[in-house]
Amino acid sequence: MRSKRIAALGFLLPLLAGPVLAQDEFGDEDLADEPVFSINGLFQLQSGIFVPLLSDMFQAHENTGEIRNVDGLPTGEPCDPVMMPQKPCYPTNHGTKPGSLSMFRMTAQLEADWRPFESYNLHAILRAARSLETDADGMAQMPRPSTSNDPAKRRAEARAFVNRNYYSEFDLRELYLDAYLNDWLSFRIGRQQVTWGETGQFRLLDVINPIDSTWHFGSVESFEDQRIPLWIVKGLVEFQDIDHALEIVWVPGIDRPEDSVTVPLTLVGAWGLPYSNTPSPYVIDEKVFLYPQNSIEDTMRIGFRWKGNLTPALGYSLIYYYTHQQSPPIPLYYDRVRDADGSFSSTHLEKLYLGFPRQHITGLSLDYAVENPVGMVIRFEAALEPDRVFPRTSTTGNTVQDPDVPRRVHFLQPRYPALTTALVFMRPTMIRFLNPEQNIMLMLQLMYSGVFIPDKNEVDKYDLVEVPGFNDFLVTQHQLRVIFAAFTTYLHGLLMPKVVVAWIMPDLARKSGADVFSDSSGFVSASLAVRLGSHWRMNLALTDFFGNDAYSGVGLFRDRDEINLSILCQF
Amino acid sequence: MRTMSMALLGGFLLTLATARAGDITAQNWGEKVGFAPDAALAAKAQRGVTVSAANLAEYQALVPPGLKLLIEKYKLTLRLKPYEPIHPSRGYIEATNKYLGQAKIKDIGAEYRKRGLEGYVAGLPFPQPKTGLEVAWNYQYAYMGDDGDSVFSTYWISAKSGVEHKELWRWAFIIRTVNRTDIEPIPAIPSFAEKNLQYTSITYALEPYDKKGFGALYSRSVDPLDQQGHIYVPAMRRVLRNTFGTRGDTWNSTDLLYEDVRGYMGYPEWMHWELKAKTTLLMPVGAEVPLGKNNDAQVFDTKAPPYWNPKLLYQPRPTYVLEVKPKFPDYPYQRMVFYIDAETYVIVYKEAYDKKGDFWKMMLMGWNVPADMNTHPPVLSVGQVVDLQAEHATLINMHKSEANLNLDPKMFTLSNLQKRGR
Numbered sequence: 002m003r004s005k006r007i008a009a010l011g012f013l014l015p016l017l018a019g020p021v022l023a024q025d026e027f028g029d030e031d032l033a034d035e036p037v038f039s040i041n042g043l044f045q046l047q048s049g050i051f052v053p054l055l056s057d058m059f060q061a062h063e064n065t066g067e068i069r070n071v072d073g074l075p076t077g078e079p080c081d082p083v084m085m086p087q088k089p090c091y092p093t094n095h096g097t098k099p100g101s102l103s104m105f106r107m108t109a110q111l112e113a114d115w116r117p118f119e120s121y122n123l124h125a126i127l128r129a130a131r132s133l134e135t136d137a138d139g140m141a142q143m144p145r146p147s148t149s150n151d152p153a154k155r156r157a158e159a160r161a162f163v164n165r166n167y168y169s170e171f172d173l174r175e176l177y178l179d180a181y182l183n184d185w186l187s188f189r190i191g192r193q194q195v196t197w198g199e200t201g202q203f204r205l206l207d208v209i210n211p212i213d214s215t216w217h218f219g220s221v222e223s224f225e226d227q228r229i230p231l232w233i234v235k236g237l238v239e240f241q242d243i244d245h246a247l248e249i250v251w252v253p254g255i256d257r258p259e260d261s262v263t264v265p266l267t268l269v270g271a272w273g274l275p276y277s278n279t280p281s282p283y284v285i286d287e288k289v290f291l292y293p294q295n296s297i298e299d300t301m302r303i304g305f306r307w308k309g310n311l312t313p314a315l316g317y318s319l320i321y322y323y324t325h326q327q328s329p330p331i332p333l334y335y336d337r338v339r340d341a342d343g344s345f346s347s348t349h350l351e352k353l354y355l356g357f358p359r360q361h362i363t364g365l366s367l368d369y370a371v372e373n374p375v376g377m378v379i380r381f382e383a384a385l386e387p388d389r390v391f392p393r394t395s396t397t398g399n400t401v402q403d404p405d406v407p408r409r410v411h412f413l414q415p416r417y418p419a420l421t422t423a424l425v426f427m428r429p430t431m432i433r434f435l436n437p438e439q440n441i442m443l444m445l446q447l448m449y450s451g452v453f454i455p456d457k458n459e460v461d462k463y464d465l466v467e468v469p470g471f472n473d474f475l476v477t478q479h480q481l482r483v484i485f486a487a488f489t490t491y492l493h494g495l496l497m498p499k500v501v502v503a504w505i506m507p508d509l510a511r512k513s514g515a516d517v518f519s520d521s522s523g524f525v526s527a528s529l530a531v532r533l534g535s536h537w538r539m540n541l542a543l544t545d546f547f548g549n550d551a552y553s554g555v556g557l558f559r560d561r562d563e564i565n566l567s568i569l570c571q572f
Numbered sequence: 573m574r575t576m577s578m579a580l581l582g583g584f585l586l587t588l589a590t591a592r593a594g595d596i597t598a599q600n601w602g603e604k605v606g607f608a609p610d611a612a613l614a615a616k617a618q619r620g621v622t623v624s625a626a627n628l629a630e631y632q633a634l635v636p637p638g639l640k641l642l643i644e645k646y647k648l649t650l651r652l653k654p655y656e657p658i659h660p661s662r663g664y665i666e667a668t669n670k671y672l673g674q675a676k677i678k679d680i681g682a683e684y685r686k687r688g689l690e691g692y693v694a695g696l697p698f699p700q701p702k703t704g705l706e707v708a709w710n711y712q713y714a715y716m717g718d719d720g721d722s723v724f725s726t727y728w729i730s731a732k733s734g735v736e737h738k739e740l741w742r743w744a745f746i747i748r749t750v751n752r753t754d755i756e757p758i759p760a761i762p763s764f765a766e767k768n769l770q771y772t773s774i775t776y777a778l779e780p781y782d783k784k785g786f787g788a789l790y791s792r793s794v795d796p797l798d799q800q801g802h803i804y805v806p807a808m809r810r811v812l813r814n815t816f817g818t819r820g821d822t823w824n825s826t827d828l829l830y831e832d833v834r835g836y837m838g839y840p841e842w843m844h845w846e847l848k849a850k851t852t853l854l855m856p857v858g859a860e861v862p863l864g865k866n867n868d869a870q871v872f873d874t875k876a877p878p879y880w881n882p883k884l885l886y887q888p889r890p891t892y893v894l895e896v897k898p899k900f901p902d903y904p905y906q907r908m909v910f911y912i913d914a915e916t917y918v919i920v921y922k923e924a925y926d927k928k929g930d931f932w933k934m935m936l937m938g939w940n941v942p943a944d945m946n947t948h949p950p951v952l953s954v955g956q957v958v959d960l961q962a963e964h965a966t967l968i969n970m971h972k973s974e975a976n977l978n979l980d981p982k983m984f985t986l987s988n989l990q991k992r993g994r
Contacts, residue, residue, distance in 0.1 A: 041781040112781070124994065179991075184982055187991060194994075196809040223807045239987045242763065246987035310986060313767055313791060313800040316813055368813040372685075373798055378813050431820055431902065440821045493728050493964060494737065494825030535738050535780045571781040 042111040042572055049103035049565035051137070056525075056547035062096030062560040082276035083140065083159070084152050094551055095275030097137050097560045103271050104217060104565070105133040106168075120182070124191075126175040132168035134160040137561075138270025144288040163270045167215040174230050189235040194228045195250055197306055197320055198382055199366045200423045200446060203482070205384040206320055206364045209233070209250060209304070211263040211327045218272050218558065220503065221526050221544055221565075229260050245309030250322070254300020258292030261300065262357045263328035265290065267470070272561070278552045279472035281395035283335075283350045291333065291356040293325050304362075314370045322362045330355035331392050332469050334403065334411040345408060355469070358390040358414070377428035388416040391452070391461075391476050392469040399464060415461055423448040441489040448482040462510075474553050478510035497530040505554045522548025522555040538569040596669050596699065598946065601659035605668070605699040605710075606914030607890050610852040614655045614888040617854065623650040623886075634854045634888060636911060638923045638934035642958070646731070646878045650886040656858050658915050660696075660715035661976075662946050663753035667695030677705055680841060684899045687795050688841040694751045694759045696917065704845030704894045707912055712840050714917035717949040717975035718755045719746040723778070724970045725868055726826065731878035731963035739783055739824075740971075745773035746979055750794065754947070755978050763981060770794045772984040776804070776992065789989040790816045796839035799830075802986055804993040811990050820904045826966040827933060827957040829904065834952065835919025835937055836910065842899055848909075849893040855920040856884040857913055859938035861953035863970055871954055871969050880965035882956055884938045890914035905932070913939075916950050926961070934958050942975075949975050 053061045068078040069091050080090035097103075108130045115123045139156030141163045147155040177191025198206030203220070210228035212219060219227060232255050238247040254261065266274040293300045304322030311317065333356045337345040364384040371377050393399055393412050403409035424447045429440040454461050454476070465476040483506075488499035506512075507520040528542035542565045548556025596604045613634055623631045625644050635643070635650070642648035659665065675697035680686040689697070689709055697713055698706035721744040728737040749764035749772055764772065769791045776787035790801025799816035816830065819838070823830050831838040861884065862870050873881045896908040906929055911921040918939060926932040936956045942948035955968035982988065 041784060043781060175994075181991075184980070194809050199810070199812065225807050225809055228809075237987060237991060239982075239985065241982045241985050241987070244985055246985075246990070308986070308990075313769065313793070316802075316986070370798075370800055370813055370815050373819065376798065376815055378815055380813070429815060429821060431904075433904075437904075438822055439825060490825045493827070493966075532737060534736065538782060569782075 037117070038113070038115050040111065040113045042109070043569055044571075045108040045110075045567055045569040046106075047108070047565065047567035048105040049563045051097045051099055051101055051103050051560070052562055052564050053099055053560075054543065054545035054562040056545050057559070057562060061099040062094050062551070064092070064096040064098075064560075065094050066090045066092040081152055082280075083155055084150075091280065092276050092278050095140070095560060097271075101137065102133065102135040103137070103561065103563045104135065107131050120180065122179040124175060124177055124179065125173065128170060128172050128174045130168075130170040132164075134164050134168070135271045136160075138163040140275060141270040141273060142267040142276065144268070144290065145286070159270065163215070163268075167213075167264070167269065177233075185239045185241065187237045187239075189233075189237075192230045192232050193235070194225070194230050195233060195235060196224075196228075197318070197322075198364075198384075199318075199368055199380045200382050200425055200448075203423070203446075203448060203484070205382050205421050205423055205448075206318075206362075206366065208322055208324060208327075208362050208384070209252070209302075211261065214264045214266055214272065214328075215269045216272075217565075218544065218561070218563075220501070220524070221528075221542060229256075229263075231256050231261065240309070243309065245307065248306040248308065250302075250304050250306075252300075252302035252324075254293060254297060254302070258294040258300075259290070261293050261327075262325060262330075265328070265330050265355075266468075272558075274468065274471075274557060275551075277470040277472070279395070279470070281470060283348055283353075283395070285335075285350045285353050286338070287352045289352050289354045290330055291354055293357060314372075316368050318366045320362075320364050320366075324360060324362060325357040326360050326390060327357065329392065329468055331358055331390050331414065332395075332412055333414070334409055336406075336408045337410065339408065351408070360386055360388055360390070362386050375428075376430075377426055380425040380427070381423070382425070383420065383422040386419040389419040389452070390414045390416050391465040391467075393464050394466055394472040395470055396472060397464050415458065415465070417452055417454050417461075419450070419452045421448065421450045436489050436491065438493075439490050441487055444484075444486040446482075446484040446486075448484065450477060450480045450482070452476055452478050454478065471552055475508070475511070477508040480508055481506045495532055497532070499526075499528045499530070501526045503555070505548075507554065519549060520553070522546070522550070522553065522559070524555055524558070536570055536572060538567075538571070540567045540569075541565070596665055596672075598659040598662070598665060601665065602657050602890070602915045605696055606892075606917075607700075607850055609655050609888050609890045613852045617652040617654055617886070617888045619653045621652040623652065623854070631854065634852065636853055636893075636909075636921055636923070638931065638960075639854075639921065639936075641931075641960070642881075642934070646881065646958075647876075648881050650854055651884070652854065653858065653860075653885045653887045655888045656941065658857065658941060658950065659945055660916075661717070661754050661948065663758070664695055664715045667693070667753040667759070668699065669695070671695050672699070675709070677709070682899055684796060684839075684842045686841065688839075692751070694748075694753050701847075701892070704847035704896075705840060707847060707892045707894055707917070708840040708843070708845045708896075710917040711836070711910075711912055711919060713751060715753075715949050716747045716918075718748040718752045719977055719979040720744070720973070720975040721977055721979065722952075722970055722973040724968055724973075726824070727868075727872070727874065727880075727965075727967040727969070728826065729874065729878075729880045729965040729967060731880070731965070734877075734879040735874050738779070739777060740779035741775060741777050743773065743775040744979060744983065745771065746981065746984065747771055749981075754976050761981055764791075767791075768794045772981070774984055774989065785992075785994055787989050787992055788814070788816070789984060789986065791984070796841040802989055804989050806994055809994060811986065811993065819898075819900055820902065827959045827962075827964060828935075828955075828966055832922070832924075832933075832935055832957060834955075835922055835935065836896075844897045844899065846895045846897075847892060848895050850914070851891055851893060852888050853891045853911060853921075854886040855889040855891060855911065855913065856882075856886050856936065856938040856954075857889050857916065857918075857920055857950070858887055858941045859884040859953060861938050861940055861970070863940075863951075863953060863972060865971050867971060868969050872956075872967050874967075878963070878965070880956060880958060880967055882936065882938065882954055882967070884954065889920065891920070918950060918952075930961070932959065932961055934960065947976065951975070 066080045082092040110128045138160040141159040147158040177193045181187045195209040216227045234251045236249045302324045306320045308318035335353045336351045338349040366382040368380045399413040483504045486501045504523040524546045526544040531539040546558040550556045671693040675692040701707045750760040771792040777783040785806035787804035892912045894910040905924045909923040922935040924933040938954035940951040958965045
């Protein structure tokens with residue numbers, strides 16, 4: 002989809018390269034010069050299969066559903082959510098077939114830097130990627146559902162939808178100019194990624210670029226590959242005498258509208274959301290995503306970061322960003338179908354409109370290096386969204402008739418403050434019986450998320466959900482997540498094992514005692530990267546998702562345990 | 573009366589000697605700050621002669637134990653050249669004279685977080701050192717110029733299979749943010765002095781692609797603390813605070829510990845230093861390494877087993893031999909032996925022994941003589957670390973290495989590290 006728009010720009014690289022290819026790699030003899038022109042690239046083949054692992058005792062989950070009666074009670078009659086995405090089919094599980102492909106992607110990437118003058122640098126990344134359809138893509142929930150009565154055809158249409166929209170990429174991902182105007186003022190202008198925040202496994206203040214969630218499960222891949230670059234003007238004002246800098250980011254909003262937000266997870270197959278176990282009471286002919294577009298007032302985003310060191314061991318940053326809620330899309334209003342008798346149907350919607358409301362994000366980070374023998378870095382990060390909008394249940398009564406459009410009904414969307422904080426401990430540790438030569442980097446991240454709903458709005462605690470359509474996945478008021486990661490190298494960097502464990506507790510406002518443990522979810526990911534010379538890299542990863550509730554937390558992915566292998570050649 | 577006369581004469585001579593001790597010049601640098609090489613031994617080193625396993629016996633007295641092992645077992649050869657005196661810049665000599673006698677060692681015992689030197693301003697703190705610790709401080713403040721910038725390749729070598737991996741890096745540093753002798757402001761850059769920082773550095777990877785752009789900015793306190801700094805991780809597109817040189821950590825999965833960089837990047841306070849010998853040894857000082865973009869094949873023999881032998885010139889050098897033991901209980905080396913050049917006070921050769929006392933690693937640093945010794949320091953041109961137990965080596969070869977460039981301190985800021993990243 003992106004290919005047409007930027008294909009012509011792809012020719013820019015060789016045009017840039019032409020005049021300078023003959024130049025010395027290091028420019029002239031002045032050591033201060035960077036390479037005048039450099040180009041690198043990679044080819045990568047990555048594939049995975051779904052395999053039930055230890056948390057499932059190597060047994061597959063079944064994909065089942067059942068019909069419910071008008072009172073919402075189960076009838077025991079099986080059904081297929083793909084065929085009946087709305088009532089009365091209620092899936093009780095969303096098992097993904099073991100042994101089927103979880104992904105198969107070929108990626109080619111070229112990256113070039115051209116520094117014709119000391120104060121200017123042009124950078125470009127061109128990426129082409131092609132993925133194969135997977136069986137799981139048949140579970141993608143298209144904005145306009147198939148009208149076929151043939152289950153196989155409906156799945157095929159869903160697979161084709163995913164393939165058409167997300168599995169072919171030819172994209173000038175990055176193209177920006179660095180201009181160092183003087184020793185305190187510089188600009189980066191163009192399509193780029195801007196990364197704020199200090200924590201790695203989850204994005205708290207890393208809020209500038211949205212995510213392409215079709216790439217893979219987010220936490221097991223580099224965010225560099227998943228972020229969707231945006232056209233941005235970034236200015237950096239340095240206050241070198243005090244070791245501080247002010248970074249100002251302006252996103253004018255000239256990107257493709259759908260690139261300006263995170264890809265809705267319901268549109269994605271293998272790594273998206275399953276059909277809800279609490280389907281909407283309405284048949285919905287089409288979901289319309291109202292991406293930010295059309296006017297600078299609607300699309301523009303702006304923010305700043307003030308970052309610096311207070312002492313050689315203590316640094317901090319303060320950020321503010323005016324943006325859109327990038328995920329999930331929020332149901333805003335719907336248009337009802339008029340029945341034959343002229344009245345509006347109570348079960349059939351023509352269109353459901355989902356949007357990405359405006360919001361403010363503010364936050365801070367602190368990092369501090371503690372001397373040996375403690376010898377660790379402690380990071381703290383907090384992101385406050387003072388006016389976050391949460392989706393309501395699909396059965397909500399908190400709606401209001403549009404005064405001008407009779408068929409249209411609006412959801413009453415409250416805004417509540419949401420706070421996410423993380424405390425990270427990171428320590429390179431010599432554990433000589435495990436690795437006599439190289440330290441093992443240990444990382445522990447404690448994360449708290451809270452949504453502050455006043456008691457006077459008690460009803461909202463049961464009418465707001467985390468994911469639209471998942472009526473049982475109620476808004477999480479107080480949640481703790483614990484992430485542990487460890488990685489090291491053996492044989493002088495030849496082998497690089499890594500383990501990540503994420504434990505996500507349920508809403509502590511609703512669960513306590515033993516329920517906290519039994520209703521937790523998470524994942525364990527173990528990988529082994531192999532460096533084969535300077536050109537070849539291989540990575541084998543096993544990811545085991547766990548969670549008793551298949552429709553809450555990371556339990557949504559519990560049937561997607563995966564073995565994944567990537568082979569990369571770089572130059 | 574006679575006794576009094578003798579005492580007065582002695583006092584006069586002592587005064588005269590003290591006055592003259594400060595009169596160090598480029599011409600008498602070697603004898604004033606160290607000692608002269610043994611003339612008989614030095615005479616054996618003639619240009620064109622090569623020491624190999626075949627004639628090693630003839631040069632036994634001039635070759636340290638680790639190098640003998642490399643010659644006998646791994647076919648290392650030493651091409652010889654006559655001794656050439658080396659002296660530091662005019663500014664460094666002037667500072668050595670100016671501040672002579674001011675530096676005093678403090679007894680800190682087994683403590684390693686306390687500053688162990690007071691009164692030091694600039695130049696060589698202890699001409700003609702009497703103890704291992706004085707030699708260590710001379711090494712700590714040896715003449716390196718005030719700043720430098722380099723591009724170097726790093727090779728991972730297996731004695732069995734040859735080159736495993738190669739990376740290209742750039743490393744720029746202000747090695748003397750304080751205690752400066754060559755470039756104004758002398759003796760200190762105020763912004764660093766205020767923070768009690770003696771060193772700052774920025775380094776980043778140029779090749780291969782998956783490492784390219786990785787950067788590190790770090791600084792060292794005057795006090796013997798851990799290095800502080802930040803890294804830029806391209807895959808995260810993020811600058812992160814990091815602890816550097818956790819004692820005993822290897823650098824970049826090589827055979828080097830962080831402290832092995834330049835021979836020893838730690839503090840004198842972290843170790844016990846014992847002066848074992850003053851001797852004359854063949855060392856790659858004035859190694860005549862050809863710098864240049866594609867010089868790797870000229871500097872190392874990576875084609876023939878053990879794939880790590882350097883092609884350097886060696887000359888007889890006056891050398892202090894020090895036995896060095898860590899004050900840390902968990903340090904990977906039980907002890908080290910440093911071979912420190914008595915004119916330049918750089919580490920040229922080093923041996924490290926494991927916890928069991930077995931010979932583990934040897935490190936060799938090749939130093940070129942600068943084009944103008946009056947203004948520039950010796951050029952660290954190659955580094956070789958061999959893990960003799962694993963039969964694995966790390967080779968570092970400078971493609972470019974320049975000093976006293978008057979680098980802008982603003983280059984070593986957090987925002988610059990961020991700016992350099994993708």
